[in-house]
Amino acid sequence: MTWTAVRLGIAELWRSRARTALAAGTVAVLAFLTMTLAGLADSLDRGSTGVLQAVDADVVVFNEEARRQLLRSRVPHGQATALLQVDGVRAVGTIALVPTSAETPAGATRVTLVGYHARTPAEPTRLVAGRLPVDGEPGIAAVDSSLRGSGVEIGDEITIAGDRVVEVVGFVEDARFLQQPTVWVPPDMWAQVRMRAFPETGWAESLAGVSLLRISPDADPATVAAAVNSTVDGLDAVPLAEGVRAIPGVDVQRGTFGVIVTLTVAVTALVVTLLFVLIVTERRVQLATLRALGAPPRLLAVALLSQATAVWLLALVAGTAGTAALSAVAPEAMPLALRPAVVATAGAALLLAALAGAGFALRRVHRLDPAIAMEDDQT
Amino acid sequence: MTSAAPADTSPVNAAVVRADGCTRVFGDGPGAVTAVSGASLTVHRGELVALVGPSGSGKTTLLSMLGALLTPTAGRVFIGDVETTALTERERTRLRAARIGFVFQSAGLLPYLTAVENVATVGSFAGLSRPVARRRAEQLLDELGLANRAGHLPKALSGGEQQRVAIARALLNDPPLLLADEPTAHLDGERGRQVIGLIADAVRQHGRAGVVVTHDDRVAAHADRVMAMTDGRLATDPAAAHPAVSG
Secondary structure, eight states: OHHHHHHHHHHHHHHTHHHHHHHHHHHHHHHHHHHHHHHHHHHHHHHHHHHHHTBOOSEEEEEGGGTTOTTTOOEEGGGHHHHHTSTTEEEEEEEEEEEEEEEETTEEEEEEEEEEOTTSTTSBSOEEEEOOOOTTOTTEEEEEGGGGGGTOOTTOEEEETTTEEEEEEEEESSOOBTTBOEEEEOHHHHHHHHHHHOGGGOOOSSOEEEEEEEEOTTSOHHHHHHHHHHHSTTEEEEEHHHHHHTSTTHHHHHHHHHHHHHHHHHHHHHHHHHHHHHHHHHTHHHHHHHHHTTOOHHHHHHHHHHHHHHHHHHHHHHHHHHHHHHHHHOOTTSOOOOOHHHHHHHHHHHHHHHHHHHHHHHHHHHHOOGGGGGSSOOO | OOOOSOOOOSOTTOEEEEEEEEEEEESOGGGOEEEEEEEEEEEETTOEEEEEOOTTSSHHHHHHHHTTSSOOSEEEEEETTEEGGGSOHHHHHHHHHHHEEEEOTTOOOOTTSOHHHHHHHHHHHTTOOHHHHHHHHHHHHHHTTOGGGTTSOGGGSOHHHHHHHHHHHHHTTOOSEEEEESTTTTSOHHHHHHHHHHHHHHHHTTTOEEEEEOSOHHHHHHOSEEEEEETTEEOOOHHHHOGGGOO
16 A cells, blocks of 8 residues: 555656656755755864864863863863873873964965874874874874865975974864864974964973863763862863864854754745645645545555655755755855765755655645545546 | 456345435535435445436435445435444545445546556555556456557546546446446547446446436436436435335
């Protein structure tokens, strides 16, 4: 019976191709908008927060005065010993950020220098080419893969902060900070650049930035963060997700795009509802005829839902293709990339919208009086 | 015509459908309209009854009640020994699929299915497997002279062909009861005669009961009984009192 219903639904779409194209085209425009907005939101978010998302940590520790600002935080790496004493903490690392500039083959560009200790939770996990620097290696860096767009390749030398030359030995992906590429270096190089950028701070013997904690598999990040705050004075520990949200602009960006994407999905649901209410109204006598002939309401419901699914699938393919094409020609200032996860999430939301819209129209099908089949206005 | 169901061993003159004092009122209060009032009718195996009467006399409403499409406001309807008026909506749906064949005024074919698909689709409503329904649909279309039109969409068929496809659809599940509402209304003389002949054959040769609502004298000529409706009232049904008269 279910098969019959699906065949009925799909046969109607196939043999009414012009109408199907119109319906799918309308929903495809909305799918394109949803995908583009979701892709933009995702790209902007990753561009702002990548530096924290790229590390393998569960808890971020700021010093209290930093007010959860990555650039202002000055937790010395020496705190690691105290942090390791806290229940649930398995490993401690530190990243320290300095905004600076880099000379690339394409010219000068702003970057964020990230000092970190190798083989700690501070090490970036998204290495896509080459290798990562290890502590004590002079003049070596791994850089964000977006610098490939500036012509940087493995083995190239780039100049940082005006006169510090580093050799690029690896690329890490999605590790940007505030839309700027990051350059990951061992602590010595970070100290040199920081001294040059902020001479008043003096020479730093060790990294001073935010501590990153990896916790036991059975521990809860919020509980460990609370334990840190109650055990070690002057620190402000939060779960990683909260630390990410504290990055300037992230909350506003997520909220704004979230509302826009939600509205687009809601409009999709409304449009699909109208489309299917129109279809049900127009096909009232046909549907009643099927009911009169003994088709159970469930069959008509499955037929309608299979049509909604087919329209969604066509719209999703067209919308995704449109967004992919746009991302290929989008200017650099418009960071639009479409990850499979974004397509899956937005696609699922659109499917729910389509099914909800068709589901609303189903109420009319269930109320349909089979005696209408006796009316002489069938098409 | 081929029968897919097991042989019916009920008596030759058994009542297939019976309406007892059926009344149907639409609306309520001062605006209520009584479409059918106290109609009683019994139709037996192998019997074709024509319901005639002016427009608005309640013929189609009575047919809808006989076909379990409408529930009477008062009175009872039996198909075989099943009181349809006591069934739930779901049970009535199943009963329509298995035991009633409908032929509508405008054929009522689904425009997006071919002739054979239109016929075969109702098989699944009664639990027939797809291949069985398909084979039987092809066979019925062949018997109705539409073998070479089986793969055509309704828009490519003439009115008479569409109505023949609708008859094939009505017969697919081999129902004991065939109900037709003005099946010749949109057909010219020759095609109308052909269609009513097919309905009469389907009733008589296979021991079905048939009720046809019509304005058409050609239909009345094929019927075993002609019953007139006027202002919602049905002329007395002699078969109800004397079941043996049918035949």
